[in-house]
Amino acid sequence: MTVSRILLLGKSGQVGSALQVRLADRGKILAPDREACDLANINQLRDVIRGVQPNIIINAAAYTAVDKAEEDAEGCFSANAIAPGVIAEVAEALGARLIHYSTDYVFDGAKKTAYLEDDMPSPLNVYGRSKLAGDQAIFAATDNHTIVRVGWVYGLAGHNFAKTILRLAAELDELRIVDDQVGAPTSAEFIADVTARIVDCCGHDAKKGRGVFNLAPSGRVSWHGYAVELIREAKRRGWPLRVEEDMIIPIASKQYRTAAARPKSSLLDTRKIRETFDLDVPAWQVHLKQFMAELGAHAG
Numbered sequence: 220m221t222v223s224r225i226l227l228l229g230k231s232g233q234v235g236s237a238l239q240v241r242l243a244d245r246g247k248i249l250a251p252d253r254e255a256c257d258l259a260n261i262n263q264l265r266d267v268i269r270g271v272q273p274n275i276i277i278n279a280a281a282y283t284a285v286d287k288a289e290e291d292a293e294g295c296f297s298a299n300a301i302a303p304g305v306i307a308e309v310a311e312a313l314g315a316r317l318i319h320y321s322t323d324y325v326f327d328g329a330k331k332t333a334y335l336e337d338d339m340p341s342p343l344n345v346y347g348r349s350k351l352a353g354d355q356a357i358f359a360a361t362d363n364h365t366i367v368r369v370g371w372v373y374g375l376a377g378h379n380f381a382k383t384i385l386r387l388a389a390e391l392d393e394l395r396i397v398d399d400q401v402g403a404p405t406s407a408e409f410i411a412d413v414t415a416r417i418v419d420c421c422g423h424d425a426k427k428g429r430g431v432f433n434l435a436p437s438g439r440v441s442w443h444g445y446a447v448e449l450i451r452e453a454k455r456r457g458w459p460l461r462v463e464e465d466m467i468i469p470i471a472s473k474q475y476r477t478a479a480a481r482p483k484s485s486l487l488d489t490r491k492i493r494e495t496f497d498l499d500v501p502a503w504q505v506h507l508k509q510f511m512a513e514l515g516a517h518a519g
């Protein structure tokens with residue numbers, strides 16, 4: 220088997236940090252930071268990729284501030300739409316596989332059953348439109364891509380709903396959380412494990428695993444139900460919180476004003492990725508417990 224040269228973008232993010240750990244033994248990893256490889260600087264981006272001559276590029280870098288994107292469409296599209304298209308062009312010229320991440324927010328959330336990879340996208344917000352444009356730019360530039368579509372990501376590094384809720388629960392007596400948007404909280408460490416599996420498959424078979432693949436743990440929950448589970452887990456571990464479980468109030472989306480609209484359903488059907496890569500997908504609570512244990516260990 221040829222040894223992989225992997226270029227990883229976005230190493231400081233939730234998924235990027237987990238990838239650095241999980242891919243450490245998979246080949247030579249080159250992971251420039253944002254200063255060395257800024258998605259907004261197309262010339263620098265091209266030079267970095269050509270300089271590294273990778274056979275796998277993993278793009279975990281993105282503009283992920285969903286509400287801020289509503290008033291910064293240019294910045295958001297630069298990182299999420301234009302840059303992925305450029306990365307894909309250079310990948311095609313080098314014969315490299317591009318592994319990239321997409322989002323449930325490309326869908327409008329109106330579907331009653333879980334989304335399939337080829338369901339019609341119809342994003343509700345700027346972030347979702349920018350990510351869809353990124354996917355399309357990749358499709359146009361190279362067939363040698365694997366796009367992993369995920370949602371509701373949490374991890375040890377970076378910012379996410381789980382960390383926000385645990386912080387608020389230590390400061391406030393009451394939390395008000397939307398109960399009419401459902402999804403599956405997805406661990407960055409799980410995404411990194413599955414990405415490592417994809418990297419292994421690409422090493423053996425350059426044609427295998429091309430295309431778009433949904434990835435999520437099994438089960439479903441609303442943001443409210445997710446918050447309740449986080450608080451229960453934290454209390455079970457004896458973490459000092461102010462809020463009691465009966466003071467986590469379920470509310471409707473329209474009672475929680477945000478700049479960006481969000482889909483009612485973020486559920487992703489995972490049959491394709493499970494069958495292609497022979498994966499087991501556990502219930503979302505399994506990874507959440509592991510996360511809480513590791514978060515507790517980090518906090519000392």
Ligand SMILES: NC(=O)C1=CN([C@@H]2O[C@H](COP(=O)(O)OP(=O)(O)OC[C@H]3O[C@@H](n4cnc5c(N)ncnc54)[C@H](OP(=O)(O)O)[C@@H]3O)[C@@H](O)[C@H]2O)C=CC1
Nearest residue numbers: 229231232233234253257258280281283320322369372377
């Ligand atoms: N978070 C989520 O809930 C979801 C995420 N996704 C997708 O998964 C992927 C990974 O997301 P996640 O790990 O959560 O993202 P994070 O927001 O945690 O990290 C984003 C990463 O991108 C880097 N970055 C942002 N802008 C630029 C830029 N202009 N140039 C270079 N680097 C940049 C950041 O660097 P720095 O730290 O230096 O700013 C950071 O390393 C993304 O494609 C995202 O769209 C999909 C669905 C859900």
Ligand SMILES: Cc1cn([C@H]2C[C@H](O)[C@@H](COP(=O)(O)OP(=O)(O)O[C@H]3O[C@@H](C)C(=O)[C@@H](O)[C@H]3O)O2)c(=O)[nH]c1=O
Nearest residue numbers: 283285322323324370371372380395396397442475481
């Ligand atoms: C903090 C808080 C949030 N909420 C709601 C707002 C929103 O509907 C929901 C989640 O809020 P967040 O801002 O954490 O989530 P958001 O940034 O929209 O998360 C999204 O990020 C991007 C990058 C993705 O790709 C998506 O898959 C998804 O994970 O919770 C409350 O109802 N009460 C609260 O106190």
Ligand SMILES: [Mg+2]
Nearest residue numbers: 283284285379
């Ligand atoms: Mg957010």
